[in-house]
Structure formats: structure tokens, C-alpha cells
Amino acid sequence: MIRAFLAFAVAATLTPSAAARPDAVQPFCEAGAYRSAEGNFVALARSPTHPDRGLRYLFRDGRRGWASDADAPFDCTPDGVRIGKGDGTQAWARVAFRETSATFDSAGSKLNGVLIEPPGADPRRPLVVMVHGSERSSPIGGIYGYAMAAQGLSVFVYDKRGTGASEGEYTQNFELLANDAAAALEQARAMLPGHSGRAGFFGGSQGGWVAPLAATLTPADFVAVGFGLVASPIEEDREQMVSEVRAAGLGADAEKLVNNLSAATAKLLLSNFKEGYEELDTARAALAKKPWAERIQGEHSGAILRMPNEELRRIGRPRFDNLELIWDYDAVAALRKLRTPLLWVLAGEDREAPIETTRAALADLQAAGQPIDVYLFPGTDHGMIEFTTGPDGERRYTRIADGYLTLLGDWIKGGANGSYARAQKLNPR
Known part of the structure; x- marks a missing residue:
């Protein structure tokens, strides 16, 4: 959550579809929301990460995608949107916000x-x-x-x-x-x-x-x-690493090692990168022969683990602590x-x-x-x-x-x- 994450997690995983309509954007589509008489709706908006892609959509039930996708479950019309294909389509009107x-x-x-x-x-x-x-x-x-x-x-x-x-x-x-x-x-x-x-x-x-x-x-x-x-952000980092080792099927020993790494990086962050190097070296030594350690990320500990101490002393704070985050x-x-x-x-x-x-x-x-x-x-x-x-x-x-x-x-x-x-x-x- 410290890493940049798009607003409310909608745009982050919406990548352009290979099956887009030839014109890439449905005609008549406008940003906003379109609603049925029963209260169902679809919201349309431009993506901040793909502004040239056209409009993305989000239905009340969580379906999402791009209005330009060939399989988008609606068509835009001058008066709103037409939901469904073929017989049994429904017309939803644009909400006049x-x-x-x-x-x-x-x-x-x-x-x-x-x-x-x-x-x-x-x-x-x-x-x-x-x-x-x-x-x-x-x-x-x-x-x-x-x-x-x-x-x-x-x-x-x-x-x-x-x-x-x-x-x-x-x-x-x-x-x-x-x-x-x-x-x-x-x-x-x-x-x-x-x-x-x-x-x-x-x-x-x-x-x-x-x-x-x-x-x-x-x-x-x-x-x-x-x-x-x-x-806290420090606890978030630790829990992410624990989640990573659990997802990899590793046991309690691996969890202990990443907990020790989190404690070392926390000391660095809370001391403005003045203290914690001895603890970090100990954590590095314990992880050195673990092939899975190369895949550990967390929010920040994985990157700190792989940076030399002299580099951390020189640029650790501006790299990891430049946004006034309250770590604890x-x-x-x-x-x-x-x-x-x-x-x-x-x-x-x-x-x-x-x-x-x-x-x-x-x-x-x-x-x-x-x-x-x-x-x-x-x-x-x-x-x-x-x-x-x-x-x-x-x-x-x-x-x-x-x-x-x-x-x-x-x-x-x-x-x-x-x-x-x-x-x-x-x-x-």
C-alpha cells in the first residue's frame, strides 16, 4: 500500500484487450453512469494509466473491462447504453449528475x-x-x-x-x-x-x-x-513477507527468518538509516543459502536486503523514507x-x-x-x-x-x- 496503487484498485489490473473493437472506442460513449429502472448500473470512465484506450466500465456486480472490448456486454447509443446482445436487450439511461x-x-x-x-x-x-x-x-x-x-x-x-x-x-x-x-x-x-x-x-x-x-x-x-x-507500515512489510513464504509452502523456520529481516529493516527506518546494520548483516547471513530468499519482496525489506550497507548509508533514506511516512x-x-x-x-x-x-x-x-x-x-x-x-x-x-x-x-x-x-x-x- 506504500507502493503506488491506483485509486481503489480498479485500474491497476485492467490491461488493454487483444480483442478490441477496430475503432478502439464505442461511438456515443460518455463518462458517467447509466442506470436501469431497477437500480442496476454501469459506470464508465477514462483510465489514468491508459488515457488513450477509451473508457473502462464497471458494473454494480463487479464486472469490468473496456468499452472497446469486442465482448463488452453493452453497446453505447445516443440515448444511453443497450445492455446485452440480440433479443432481450435493455436500455439504460445516462444518469444526469x-x-x-x-x-x-x-x-x-x-x-x-x-x-x-x-x-x-x-x-x-x-x-x-x-x-x-x-x-x-x-x-x-x-x-x-x-x-x-x-x-x-x-x-x-x-x-x-x-x-x-x-x-x-x-x-x-x-x-x-x-x-x-x-x-x-x-x-x-x-x-x-x-x-x-x-x-x-x-x-x-x-x-x-x-x-x-x-x-x-x-x-x-x-x-x-x-x-x-x-x-503500521512496518507491520505491513513483515506480514507481506510472511504471506510470501506461506504462499511458497515454506515453514515456520522461513517465517522466523523474514521476521528477523523485518526487525532489522525497521531499526534502519526508525533511526533514519543510522542503526540496524549489524542486525541486517545477521539476517543476510541467515538468508544467504536460502534460494527462496531471492524472491522475497515485502513493501521494502526485500530491496533493502539486496542493497550493500555502504549504499544504504549513502542513499537509503532518500530512497525509502522520502514521503514522510509514519513507519510505526x-x-x-x-x-x-x-x-x-x-x-x-x-x-x-x-x-x-x-x-x-x-x-x-x-x-x-x-x-x-x-x-x-x-x-x-x-x-x-x-x-x-x-x-x-x-x-x-x-x-x-x-x-x-x-x-x-x-x-x-x-x-x-x-x-x-x-x-x-x-x-x-x-x-x-
């Missing part, structure tokens, strides 16, 4: 945002501020903003400082980013005079550190988090301060943000009386993305889990009930 640009101040920088409002005036309509992951791309005009607004929510999206049209320096300092998110909610509220509905935050990935903290800085009625961590951030302490209802959605087989420590911490907080709802989608990786696994162990990512978008929309509205496809609601211990 109102999009209002805004700038607002936070910690000496002007930030850029957009408020997306569904049709009609309803002062009780819930308002959600979308909090970033670690990406540097703009979420404005992004597919998740439209997908949330298509469910009847007012949505405020904004460029993280130092990205898009926002001023300031790009950072991953959770305290500063939480201040920005709180300012974003205040700006969105100011744009909705007379608003009396629920208002709060949704954060994906790294936003799971930022959104709860923002809710301690300004009044909020809810916080929703997808595939985030209740752990106490995520549990932040959540203990939170009295706002919290939704936390876990990806069952998350390699980017392994869930073992997070799941246990959330269960402890639930048992202590914190107002937390926890859901788990089995068979999903970071971003709530389903996958198949090949003979070589590599994952091929397919779609967003069915039920995930609906769960977010319903819970933010205050009415998450019933089942959400394969989602499992986790009860307190």
Missing part, C-alpha cells in the same frame, strides 16, 4: 475537488468524501466516484496534495492527509446548504489509515474502509479514539495488505464495544478483486467481487442488511 468544481484550503495549500450530485434535490441524501490510496493519479472523473453516485449518494472527490490540480508536495504522511480529508468534508458540506443527511468518509487501501484519522478531526457520521490495514503508526490507537460507526471490508486473500493482524485487531475493538461492522469477501485480493490461480501460482485478476459496491452503498446510507453475494459478516469474538 450535477458536477461542481471547487477549491479549498488545507495546511497552506489549495486543493482541487469536484462534488458529484445525483438528480433531484434531497437534503437527506448521504454525502461521502472519497479518501485516496497511495496513488498519484487524479480521482476526478474516476470510475468509483460515478459508481458511488449511481447508488444515490452525493460524492466529493479531490486531488491529493501534489497531484492533479492540487497544490503542495505529494506525501504519505497520514496526519497531513487526514487534515486534507477533513477539510474536504467541510468543503463538501459548505456546497450543500441545508444538508441534513449522513456525511462521512470512504477510504480504500492506504485510505484506511487516513479516513478514520480524518473523522477524529471533524464531525463525521460514518467511516467506511475497503482493503485497509489496522497495522499506531492504527489501533487511532481507532480507539473513533466513536463514529465504522465499516471495514477485508479482502480474504490480500497479498498487498494481509489481513491476519487487521482482522484480530478489529475483533478486539468490536469486543470492547466499538461500533464496527466487519465484512470479508473470500477469494479476493487487494481491491476486492477476484482471481484465478495458474499452475505457476500466478494470479489472473478478473473482476471486483459481486456485492462489494452494493454493500458500500447500502451501509453508507445506513441500511446494510441481508446478504451481499459471498460476503461474510464477521461477528465480535
Whole structure:
């Protein structure tokens, strides 16, 4: 989650299809959302990583792809989209969102945002501020903003400082980013005079550190988090390496070795690369004869392991510690301060943000009386993305889990009930 990860994990694994339509873009397609009378929808948006590819799509049930794919399950028309092929097609109309640009101040920088409002005036309509992951791309005009607004929510999206049209320096300092998110909610509220509905935050990935903290800085009625961590960045690195050795079928001895490596790299990071070299040399020696050690990555420990000490002393800090990350951030302490209802959605087989420590911490907080709802989608990786696994162990990512978008929309509205496809609601211990 420290490595750059596209907003809410949708674009990261959408690569151009070899079976694209000849013109690469469907005629009449426009960014936004198209909805049926029953409330189903498809959101269309340009990808920040493939801006020349045309529009990508995301259905409410998690199906995704490119509008230009030969097998895209819809056609664009002058009046909307036609879902299905041949007999039995359905016409879905484009949702007439109102999009209002805004700038607002936070910690000496002007930030850029957009408020997306569904049709009609309803002062009780819930308002959600979308909090970033670690990406540097703009979420404005992004597919998740439209997908949330298509469910009847007012949505405020904004460029993280130092990205898009926002001023300031790009950072991953959770305290500063939480201040920005709180300012974003205040700006969105100011744009909705007379608003009396629920208002709060949704954060994906790294936003799971930022959104709860923002809710301690300004009044909020809810916080929703997808595939985030209740752990520090150092713990994230360690858990990723443990996940890697477990996926490779290695045993407890291998886990002990990567735990020792994590402790050594943590000492380096927390001392600004002044201390920890002796421990790192010990970890290197123990791993030197292990062929599998060459494949260990984590968030940062694998790269540190393979760099000479003299190089780490010279450039270790600017390479690994140049974004003001709070390496030993106490995520549990932040959540203990939170009295706002919290939704936390876990990806069952998350390699980017392994869930073992997070799941246990959330269960402890639930048992202590914190107002937390926890859901788990089995068979999903970071971003709530389903996958198949090949003979070589590599994952091929397919779609967003069915039920995930609906769960977010319903819970933010205050009415998450019933089942959400394969989602499992986790009860307190």
C-alpha cells in the first residue's frame, strides 16, 4: 500500500484487450453512469494509466473491462447504453449528475475537488468524501466516484496534495492527509446548504489509515474502509513477507527468518538509516543459502536486503523514507479514539495488505464495544478483486467481487442488511 496503487484498485489490473473493437472506442460513449429502472448500473470512465484506450466500465456486480472490448456486454447509443446482445436487450439511461468544481484550503495549500450530485434535490441524501490510496493519479472523473453516485449518494472527490490540480508536495504522511480529508468534508458540506443527511468518509487501501484519522478531526457520521490495514507500515512489510513464504509452502523456520529481516529493516527506518546494520548483516547471513530468499519482496525489506550497507548509508533514506511516512503508526490507537460507526471490508486473500493482524485487531475493538461492522469477501485480493490461480501460482485478476459496491452503498446510507453475494459478516469474538 506504500507502493503506488491506483485509486481503489480498479485500474491497476485492467490491461488493454487483444480483442478490441477496430475503432478502439464505442461511438456515443460518455463518462458517467447509466442506470436501469431497477437500480442496476454501469459506470464508465477514462483510465489514468491508459488515457488513450477509451473508457473502462464497471458494473454494480463487479464486472469490468473496456468499452472497446469486442465482448463488452453493452453497446453505447445516443440515448444511453443497450445492455446485452440480440433479443432481450435493455436500455439504460445516462444518469444526469450535477458536477461542481471547487477549491479549498488545507495546511497552506489549495486543493482541487469536484462534488458529484445525483438528480433531484434531497437534503437527506448521504454525502461521502472519497479518501485516496497511495496513488498519484487524479480521482476526478474516476470510475468509483460515478459508481458511488449511481447508488444515490452525493460524492466529493479531490486531488491529493501534489497531484492533479492540487497544490503542495505529494506525501504519505497520514496526519497531513487526514487534515486534507477533513477539510474536504467541510468543503463538501459548505456546497450543500441545508444538508441534513449522513456525511462521512470512504477510504480504500492506504485510505484506511487516513479516513478514520480524518473523522477524529471533524464531525463525521460514518467511516467506511475497503482493503485497509489496522497495522503500521512496518507491520505491513513483515506480514507481506510472511504471506510470501506461506504462499511458497515454506515453514515456520522461513517465517522466523523474514521476521528477523523485518526487525532489522525497521531499526534502519526508525533511526533514519543510522542503526540496524549489524542486525541486517545477521539476517543476510541467515538468508544467504536460502534460494527462496531471492524472491522475497515485502513493501521494502526485500530491496533493502539486496542493497550493500555502504549504499544504504549513502542513499537509503532518500530512497525509502522520502514521503514522510509514519513507519510505526499506531492504527489501533487511532481507532480507539473513533466513536463514529465504522465499516471495514477485508479482502480474504490480500497479498498487498494481509489481513491476519487487521482482522484480530478489529475483533478486539468490536469486543470492547466499538461500533464496527466487519465484512470479508473470500477469494479476493487487494481491491476486492477476484482471481484465478495458474499452475505457476500466478494470479489472473478478473473482476471486483459481486456485492462489494452494493454493500458500500447500502451501509453508507445506513441500511446494510441481508446478504451481499459471498460476503461474510464477521461477528465480535
